[in-house]
Amino acid sequence: MAGGDTHRATCQCGQLRVTTVGDPEIVIACSCLACQRRTGSPFGTGAYFREDRVSADGEAQVYARVADSGLDVSIRFCPRCGTSLYWTAELRPGHYGVAVGCFADPGFVEPARVVWSESQHPWVRFPDGVPVFPQGAPRPKAE
Ligand SMILES: [Zn+2]
Numbered sequence: 001m002a003g004g005d006t007h008r009a010t011c012q013c014g015q016l017r018v019t020t021v022g023d024p025e026i027v028i029a030c031s032c033l034a035c036q037r038r039t040g041s042p043f044g045t046g047a048y049f050r051e052d053r054v055s056a057d058g059e060a061q062v063y064a065r066v067a068d069s070g071l072d073v074s075i076r077f078c079p080r081c082g083t084s085l086y087w088t089a090e091l092r093p094g095h096y097g098v099a100v101g102c103f104a105d106p107g108f109v110e111p112a113r114v115v116w117s118e119s120q121h122p123w124v125r126f127p128d129g130v131p132v133f134p135q136g137a138p139r140p141k142a143e
């Protein structure tokens with residue numbers, strides 16, 4: 001893998017692990033109802049890395065669904081403790097999203113974008129100046 005600091009994200013029980021290299025390409029906070037259900041929290045936060053900057057080990061199961069964008073998302077979760085740790089999304093080919101909370105690092109990179117604000121809980125606040133989209137953000141450009 002390419003250079004940069006490595007970070008480790010794990011499920012609750014620790015058997016499923018992801019190691020990332022370098023900073024994420026983008027961190028997105030999403031208040032869509034599916035992310036609320038996935039996380040059990042008012043919003044989900046995903047850090048997106050190019051797939052060559054992510055390695056995973058441990059046993060994972062896959063839950064595939066269609067996102068509100070209309071595109072497929074395949075979530076890898078721990079069959080033992082149920083944490084959904086990382087995913088692939090048709091919206092971002094060639095990338096993995098990793099659940100930011102699973103890094104257990106309060107100093108992790110802040111969200112650069114907030115999406116699905118139309119279903120955001122009204123008491124949730126994000127930093128000033130972060131672009132907010134009522135639904136999904138514009139599609140990323142092909143690289
Ligand atoms: Zn686990």
Ligand SMILES: [Zn+2]
Nearest residue numbers: 030031032035
């Ligand atoms: Zn979402």
